[in-house]
Amino acid sequence: MTTKTSPFARDILNDDKSENVAGILQDNLTNLIDLALLMKQAHWNVVGTNFRSIHLQLDEIIVTVRDASDEVAERIATLGVPADGRSSTVAAESDVENYPAGFVKVPETISRVADATKQVIDSLRDAIEKLGELDAISEDMLIAISGELEKHLWMLQAQEA
Numbered sequence: 296m297t298t299k300t301s302p303f304a305r306d307i308l309n310d311d312k313s314e315n316v317a318g319i320l321q322d323n324l325t326n327l328i329d330l331a332l333l334m335k336q337a338h339w340n341v342v343g344t345n346f347r348s349i350h351l352q353l354d355e356i357i358v359t360v361r362d363a364s365d366e367v368a369e370r371i372a373t374l375g376v377p378a379d380g381r382s383s384t385v386a387a388e389s390d391v392e393n394y395p396a397g398f399v400k401v402p403e404t405i406s407r408v409a410d411a412t413k414q415v416i417d418s419l420r421d422a423i424e425k426l427g428e429l430d431a432i433s434e435d436m437l438i439a440i441s442g443e444l445e446k447h448l449w450m451l452q453a454q455e456a
Contacts, residue, residue: 301375308374308430316430317376319422320367322388323437326415327364328380329389331357336394337408343401349454353408356447360415363440370433390418402455409451416444 301313308316338353368378391411399407419441426434 303375306375312429313374313376316426316433317371317374319425319429320371320374320433320437321376321379322390323415323418323422324364324367324371324378324380325385325388326390326418327360327367327440328385329391330411330415331360331364332385333391333394333411334360334408337399337404340398341401341404342398345401345454349401349404352450356408356412356451359443359447363443366436366440370436390414405451405454409448409455412444412448412451416441416448419444 306313334353334357338350338357341349341353364380368380371378391414392407394407394411419437423434423437423441426437
């Protein structure tokens, strides 16, 4: 749970709403940070036929995910609640399934990365539903992030078809 310790004199939302919205956003922040780390692990250790194309594609996705995590963290801070992107928090609270150590062949890499991306999209969509009643700005931000990730998911899955 997040704790409001806002140094700001003017609140965007009332305290209860800020706490609730920030908590929802924090859950997604940890997932996004973990997804970026998972993608980098996959990027470094993918092997096999078409290695180069998936290696480069993962870098493109990583940029999107890192930008999204930064946007979510800054929204949390905007609400007067400190964002928590520490490795210990991500390790303890992420919903993203662990990625294996070692080299992973291209087809398995694509499948695992697509599964992780879908997990994060599901979390974002759940948050979007909850935020609709609480904060339209945060809701809109997550809609935009989800749209970008859904496009990346499509491009990953197209390689499995």
